[in-house]
Amino acid sequence: MAQGLDVGTMNILSARQDGDETVFVQQRNSFVEIDHSDMAEQMLSRSEVLHIRKDDLVYIVGDDALNFANIFNEETRRPMQAGILSSDEKSAIPMIKLITEQVVGEPAQPGELLFFSVPADPIDSEMSTLYHQKTVESLLGDMGYSPEPINEGMAVIYSELADREFTGLGVSFGAGMTNVCLSYYAVPVMKFSIARGGDYIDKQTAQATGTPVDKVTSTKEDDFELDFETDVGGIEGALSIYYDNLLDYVIENIIQEVDEEDVEEDLDIPVVVTGGTSSPDGFEALFAERLNEADLPFSISGVRRAENPMYSVAQGALVAARSEEERTETRTATGEESTRAEADQ
Ligand SMILES: Nc1ncnc2c1ncn2[C@@H]1O[C@H](COP(=O)(O)OP(=O)(O)OP(=O)(O)O)[C@@H](O)[C@H]1O
Ligand SMILES: [Mg+2]
The missing domain is CATH 3.30.420.40 (ATPase, nucleotide binding domain)
Incomplete structure (x- = not known):
């Protein structure tokens, strides 16, 4: 098994193959911080809302952030800005980790291959994508995946x-x-x-x-x-x-x-x-x-x-991951054969 992941400024999406079907899991890349209260606790414990408590604060993460922001009259915040991790957002890394974990789930096997999208370096700003890429890579590695970056534009070529x-x-x-x-x-x-x-x-x-x-x-x-x-x-x-x-x-x-x-x-x-x-x-x-x-x-x-504009990057990352997986399997199989051939001689 292999997986594709689109790490976007607004949406994080994973793609996995299940028989003939590609299964996508999506979350909004945003969160809201609310004060912990009995009412919040009650609302959250009865729901499947993705959240994390830290001292006197509760972070509601992903698709539900906007609803909670409206109820509690707070603004949503975003871990990423202009394609990469936001340097203005101190909670960026723990929040993106939580959203990504929910979207990719557990690896199907230890070290499952996962291709994740990274933008090319922008030509109209000083920003570099390297820190973003390395951070996402290390989060995915900690989750038990073998992560590989793929350029977002190239992922589009693979899918479309x-x-x-x-x-x-x-x-x-x-x-x-x-x-x-x-x-x-x-x-x-x-x-x-x-x-x-x-x-x-x-x-x-x-x-x-x-x-x-x-x-x-x-x-x-x-x-x-x-x-x-x-x-x-x-x-x-x-x-x-x-x-x-x-x-x-x-x-x-x-x-x-x-x-x-x-x-x-x-x-x-x-x-x-x-x-x-x-x-x-x-x-x-x-x-x-x-x-x-x-x-x-x-x-x-x-x-x-593209037929489905929200899905093509995740889909392309999956195509790349699966073909890399096939190449590795072929290499391993032919490697084994030559070892056997050598042993036979
Ligand atoms: N029906 C729609 N009409 C117009 N714009 C839309 C529609 N649906 C979503 N968008 C816009 O598309 C953008 C999100 O697209 P997408 O998920 O492809 O971006 P992303 O991958 O998260 O970001 P990036 O690639 O820049 O990091 C947002 O600006 C959103 O407002
Ligand atoms: Mg994108």
Whole structure:
């Protein structure tokens, strides 16, 4: 058995194969801190809410954090920011550990292989992903797994471009980041991230319209469409403007990186978009339009959205983990055979 894990700024998801089916487990990467009280104790003991008590405080973790935040009039907090562990959040590591433990469960066997997603280093910020990667790796190792990092953009190529010989441009539009990977026959020729995603759209829209960020996020996630026809001056109008702005920024950076990386020219490249931020209707059409206007050294054969944008990174990490597991098994089997052959001589 092997497992895939998507460690995202907003969502943590695991993927495991069960017969013909892939089983996903998901939790929101957030928590809320409330004072310990008899009422809180009573509510929690009667529920399956993921929580941990520390002295006079109780931390409610994952999907339930938002409900409790509303009941207790507290703000939710996030262990990660812009794709990596947050340096502003002192409880980041214990909280992400708790969420990850719940999502991955016990290893199926000691040292079960687990591929976990890490973003590429961002090209528009000083942040490095190394500390984040090493910390997550060590947490997973402590849980009994053999963890291996996989680039988030490459995971998209594994899950969405198997039918195109793992050749194309994969873009994961997440909460804290946008991850881009161009691959030829499963070899990444360009990969980078941008420290902007859904959180950026929400924050800018909130500022422009004077609306609380949580309200903007729920408006966006609830049936918002990128049709540019409605709501000038309202939240949806502002969301469209910042969506457009994010896409322009991503394409600007793709052009610049393609230029620097000396990418092979005159190819016809399929493009796949995924991640929660790619969900609104009209997203891939808008991205296709912008890409076609852009001055790129290759042509785009089409832009497609992943069937399930929230699952593709975990799915791709699972594909990579399973093929690595198969390779190891084959190596072990052939290794044994040659030992036997030697013994026979
Ligand atoms: N239906 C929807 N419409 C628009 N945006 C959505 C929708 N559903 C989720 N989102 C947004 O998608 C983002 C979360 O996506 P995703 O889970 O892919 O990110 P992540 O992997 O946690 O973050 P990152 O990859 O940046 O670390 C959030 O900004 C969320 O508001
Ligand atoms: Mg992501």
